[in-house]
Amino acid sequence: MDKNKFRWGIISTGHISGKFAEALEILPQAELVAVASRTQQKAKEFADKYNIPKAYPSYKELANDPNVDIIYVGTPHTFHLENSIMCMRNGKSVLCEKAFAINADEAREMVRVAREENVFLMEAMIPRHIPLIKKVLQWINSGKIGDVRMVKASRCSRGNFPDEARQLNPKLGGGSLLDVGVYVISFASMIFQKSPVKSIGLSHIGEIGSDEQGVAILKYDKGEIADLSFALRTEAVNEAYILGTEGYIKLHDLFAVPTKASLVIDGKELETLEEPIIGNALNYEAEEVMRCMEEGVKESPFMPLNESIQIMEIMDEIRKPWNLVYSNDFKI
Numbered sequence: 001m002d003k004n005k006f007r008w009g010i011i012s013t014g015h016i017s018g019k020f021a022e023a024l025e026i027l028p029q030a031e032l033v034a035v036a037s038r039t040q041q042k043a044k045e046f047a048d049k050y051n052i053p054k055a056y057p058s059y060k061e062l063a064n065d066p067n068v069d070i071i072y073v074g075t076p077h078t079f080h081l082e083n084s085i086m087c088m089r090n091g092k093s094v095l096c097e098k099a100f101a102i103n104a105d106e107a108r109e110m111v112r113v114a115r116e117e118n119v120f121l122m123e124a125m126i127p128r129h130i131p132l133i134k135k136v137l138q139w140i141n142s143g144k145i146g147d148v149r150m151v152k153a154s155r156c157s158r159g160n161f162p163d164e165a166r167q168l169n170p171k172l173g174g175g176s177l178l179d180v181g182v183y184v185i186s187f188a189s190m191i192f193q194k195s196p197v198k199s200i201g202l203s204h205i206g207e208i209g210s211d212e213q214g215v216a217i218l219k220y221d222k223g224e225i226a227d228l229s230f231a232l233r234t235e236a237v238n239e240a241y242i243l244g245t246e247g248y249i250k251l252h253d254l255f256a257v258p259t260k261a262s263l264v265i266d267g268k269e270l271e272t273l274e275e276p277i278i279g280n281a282l283n284y285e286a287e288e289v290m291r292c293m294e295e296g297v298k299e300s301p302f303m304p305l306n307e308s309i310q311i312m313e314i315m316d317e318i319r320k321p322w323n324l325v326y327s328n329d330f331k332i
């Protein structure tokens, strides 16, 4: 174990945890020292696959490991609060997958504990940390499209998910709003940098009781509007547009990690940005965690904790009229 490196642990051995383990492999300042699963067998298989020295048969044992600095939480949405708080109560910093929590009450509690324990906490929202987005924000801040008036964004996938899979399973906080809607809501929040004054949405609740697809319209105090769509069983063009008084910016692919953006003024494409991704993109958020920890700051300016709470508040407001209640709702 190298004491000069940040020592990471991973909670859960699912799809995204594997991607995260791969992401850490290319970061010289990171060392993946332990993984935890609900079963010893899965922990060991994962540890063998990614060359991890320790494999724990419970999440608690990882949270208690004094040789771990940061824990990545890759469980379904309904467990983010419980898993993150357990880690933070044991002095660990936490990078918790999106959606940050099930609702704003849970998000507030996670943030409260992070501040009480004085540990770093961040929602894992990849687009916030990738090079293209940072350059697009520079375009906006330098006034290239004038005042931003509208955002249009879509994040839809046509997945063939079994009913019990976490994507649509209501018992695991499944559904398009928390799974993919969070990306476009977070995108609008990043562009406008404030909470909407009104958030409304429509969804289709499928046979198993979760929202298969939906739309949301957010209106802000100066009349700005975000028009957002999200779906888990529908194919779509996943683009984003940032529309201003002088022109607009198009992000060519919002589903995978965006690498190309165009600046359009008076109908003419004046500039194009292409920023390839290094690694599988999860490395950018891991790098940001370590950058913050190196500097001794407890939250990232690119994904602030109060903003993660605001995003959950928007999702709470949107789903209220849908009568969509998650198993964790009203527990705290």
Ligand SMILES: NC(=O)c1ccc[n+]([C@@H]2O[C@H](COP(=O)([O-])OP(=O)(O)OC[C@H]3O[C@@H](n4cnc5c(N)ncnc54)[C@H](OP(=O)(O)O)[C@@H]3O)[C@@H](O)[C@H]2O)c1
Residues within 6 Å of the ligand: 012, 013, 014, 015, 016, 017, 036, 037, 038, 039, 042, 043, 074, 075, 076, 077, 079, 097, 098, 099, 124, 126, 166, 172, 178, 179
């Ligand atoms: N950033 C991204 O691009 C991205 C992409 C996909 C997903 N995500 C997010 O990552 C999280 C996990 O998604 P995933 O696709 O990796 O899910 P997944 O493949 O289903 O894995 C989830 C893991 O959580 C653990 N778990 C604990 N309690 C569970 C329960 N009751 N039922 C099922 N699994 C349970 C399991 O690991 P053990 O059996 O080892 O305990 C399971 O393998 C979600 O928050 C999701 O939104 C992010």
